[in-house]
Amino acid sequence: MELPAVFFPRLSGLRITNVLARGATVRVHAETSSAAVRCPDCATLSRRVHSRYERRLLDGAVAGRETVLHLRVRRFFCTFIGCVRRIFAEQIDGLTVRHGRYSELARRILKAVAWSRTPRTRPFRPRLLPAHAGVVPRRRCNTRL
Template sequence: MATLNLLPDAAQLDLINLTIDHVTHEITATTATTAVEAPCPLCQEPSRRVHSRYKRQWADLPCCGQSVRWIVEVRRFRCQNPGCSRKIF
């Protein structure tokens, strides 16, 4: 059975900023992935060639009565296998 990873491995995240807004009662954690390579989901060929970066946001369960928001900057990689149909992942 294949596993589905929705979140990056916590060991490969850098905490960039953590803010607590006492007016809106919101905690915001900003992180960035640190992995230097990732395997293509189709062919499993590892790639170090970064195509682009983008930010994902999601809300988490409240903590201490404050809403929690995560912002994670992740990278898109290029598949280096010419025979693979997946070019960007």
């Protein structure tokens, strides 16, 4: 088993191209390896790539360091004539959501923290947070989770 697969098991469907550790941050550069992606509206399989771009997502901490994922994702043309969506961006299951800036793991951690910190709610329960919950919330992030 490769070392990146040990530290980043939720990135198993991606090809990790580079891992950089600078200061308190770990930057993971990855890209998808699938040949075709389904349109989110009509579920037609598409192989026609429109363009590529880089997405940055905050992820759960690794060894107490903030982790930022630099994902190279593709936009595809929908090949079904009756579909209203002509171009769509691929999403990685269990990792990204549309317009998301946090991975699903970071989103769960931040929601648990936000839920525990709101007034008149249940008392704080640290068992909701994983052991590697070193996610640093941005200002007013709980309104966008």
